[in-house]
Amino acid sequence: MPPKEAAEKTTEKRETRGRSLVTVLLLLVVLLLSGGYVYYFFFGGNSRGLAAAPTGNNSEPAALQKLSLDSIVVNLADPGLHRYLRAKITMEYSDPKLATELNDKLYRVRDTIISVLRSKKTDDLQNEEALKRELLTAINSQLTAGQVRALYFEEFIIQ
Structure with a gap:
């Protein structure tokens, strides 16, 4: 070649x-x-918006809707220790009217959650169910159109 x-x-x-x-x-x-x-x-x-839409069938109970909040980071109230908590919370509710109110009052809801979490010591965070009940009571005190039914921690990190 x-x-x-x-x-x-x-x-x-x-x-x-x-x-x-x-x-x-x-x-x-x-x-x-x-x-x-x-x-x-x-x-x-869709981390801030509503995930579930209500169904049109009247014979079934109202479909659950959810609102996922951005991560919340707070310093804990432990004296002498510099610890913080990072939590990501999702709220669940069924009243469609509550969707508008939650979006309008999102800043109040976040402030309420931050205030409750910031007042906690590390030992206070061991009982997750008690913390959820306290947060639900505090959040629902800010709302008039309905009530948040459940609260879920998607992230809960103490350092």
């Missing part, structure tokens, strides 16, 4: 290898973008 033909075949192999590398990289970028979209859609897209 003449040297000119060998050089052309080598050049063709390099171009083919370069195209396949570009194709693989392009495919990888598309997969990452679509994976990010799926993650955002299912896990992060």
Whole structure:
């Protein structure tokens, strides 16, 4: 084989290898973008909004709705210790009128939660159910259109 033909075949192999590398990289970028979209859609897209819509069937009880709050970080009241708590809370309710009030009074609800949590010592946080009841009572005292039925900790970290 003449040297000119060998050089052309080598050049063709390099171009083919370069195209396949570009194709693989392009495919990888598309997969990452679509994976990010799926993650955002299912896990992060509606963190402040309402997740469940009430059903139209009147024979069933009202569908539960939820409101997930952003993470709340507070210093704890332990004397001499510098500890903090990070909590992510989701509230559950069934009254559709409460959705508007919760969105309007979200700043009050967050302030109430922060005030309750900031007053706690590390030992006070051991009984999770008592803490949930106290937070529910404090939150519901701020509301007039309905009551929050349940409260869930999605994140609860003491450091």
